[in-house]
Amino acid sequence: MSKKCGKPFKFRIWVIALIITLITLRGSLSTPRSGELIVFCAGSLYVPLREVASLYSESHPGVNVIIEPSGSVEAVRKVTELKRRCDVLALADYRLILKYMIPKYASWAIAFATNRLVICYTDRSKYSRDVNSSNWFEILRREGVTYGFSNPNDDPCGYRVLTALALANFLYGREVLQELVVDKTNISVERRGGKLHIYVPPDLEIKTGKIRVRSKSVTLIALLEAGTLDYAFEYESVAIQHKLPHLELPPELNLGYPSLSRFYSKVVVHIMAGTAQERALTGAPIVYGITVPKTAVNLAGAMDFIKFLLSDRGRDVFKRCGQPFLSRFLYYGGVPGVLKR
Template sequence: MSRLFTIAVAFSFLSLLLTACGIGGKKDTTNTLRIIHAGSLTLPVHELAQAFKAENPGVEILTEAWGSKAGARRVIDINTPADVFMSADYMVIENMLIPDHAGWYIPFATNELAIVYTPRSRYAREIDTDNWMDILMRKDVKYGRSNPDMDPCGVRSVFTIKLAEKKYGKEGFANALLSKDRDNIRPKETDLIALLESHHIDYIFLYRSVAVQHGLEYLQLPDSLNLGNFALNDWYGKVSMETLGAKPGETITEVGEAMVYGLTIPFKSENTELAEAFIAFVLHPDKGQAILSRLGQEPVTDFQNPYGDKLPESLR
């Protein structure tokens, strides 16, 4: 292989990388859509993007996956171009983006929390809904969760652990488990999958949809713990925690509730027309919602949106 050819390939790769990162200089954004999304939406967003592009030839979609809170900070602090922001928790939009960086949100999917493992995980043949608390506390077992200050799944993991303590009357369990294996905390929940598959850890708190998408084993938790049942919001609301807010030094109190994913168009969007078209596709029952359902995330059916009158006309 010639040196000139090697240089050309390297330059082409660098150009592609810069374009994908949104830092390759000015370009025509007419047919380009930039999406920042939750890590748990990586596969769904890929399939949504492919289906949307099939209906809209010539459209280019660039995506970034982050913990939802970290993604919001990309919009706030780093001025990352984003036409659509898709969060694993609508409250990230409420608490961090509204009113300075966005004016509304739309709920678009649900989920539930599970304990995910592989056949090689210690005690994989034993774990069940009656003994998982004891198994995770064993000294020879390692578990992982995501960072609550960066990722809603991390917050929800804490809520599930606290709810388990309340439900089963095991005083001190939550503090004990949350103090264990802290070196296995990662920025977003999907970062934990590699640790699990490499057998570095045995169990992770993860969304059921992600486990299904990756073909992983999982323990389905009861509705009282999985944060997936809207009828149990009063029960979920008995637990809370403090996390970092949108501004330096600011903290917010997050309260347990059933999972609701939300999306919005940030004020910094450079292509609101295409963003609205993509969101309409996501919300369409026979298009985006069908894709999400197939990938383990059902539509939101029981939610009062306080921003209904602030939505773009095309999305009302």
């Protein structure tokens, strides 16, 4: 008798345990966790994300948002190669998520904000009173003038600068890219099929003191402010956030106009050229992207934070910081419905 009664009893216990487990799991996925939320981001996203995180923390006091900026390509490598914990990944080029993360390391991406390229300087920069949107490349060529950009292998701003300089070849009918970069580095270029293909080797070499290269573009600001660098190619948002005087490049070069996408596509930059990590990036308008890696620990918190970021409050922050949202977000892969607008 006891044996017959024992089986149903054990079964009921098992069912109850299962229900409790499911309820607990559901709660952990639907309720933002307390504790840490790790965000890897592009250097140019650090300022707006820091402000968004501050606003988010007001209504989520138990969540400690930790933001770690770097070049976007470097941020990807932290996840894919170094296997570091990351709950939210926000990059200066959404295409890096499509090329490096999906499908192995992430399932989806949202393209959400934009920017433009500019040239920053200070009142101590040589010829700062003379430089304008028509003669900037002539100023950079002058003896004693120094200029900088970020490493294309680490940071989208770097390969976008190469794209802009190559587009200047088409716009001005001059060998701008060759004179400012190719002749002074081990970067190479070839014309193929009506397009300029630029190859950036993994061991980037700078052969002149005129050029300064750093892993991410925002670190060049310190050199500008210290007076050891005359001009730096940056995003407009960085210039606004640091209150730096800057030169606006023509629409054909600043990569800020979707209507000029076809012209931008005349240039293809190959980062990490000659290695298994080589990727070809066709010139395109600047668009930022965000995702949650498959290895995210605080999944519920990541979803809730991104939902807040993409809200009107996040939109206001990004607009003030010079990185306006797209009029309509672009969705790639299986984007969770809670994040769609």
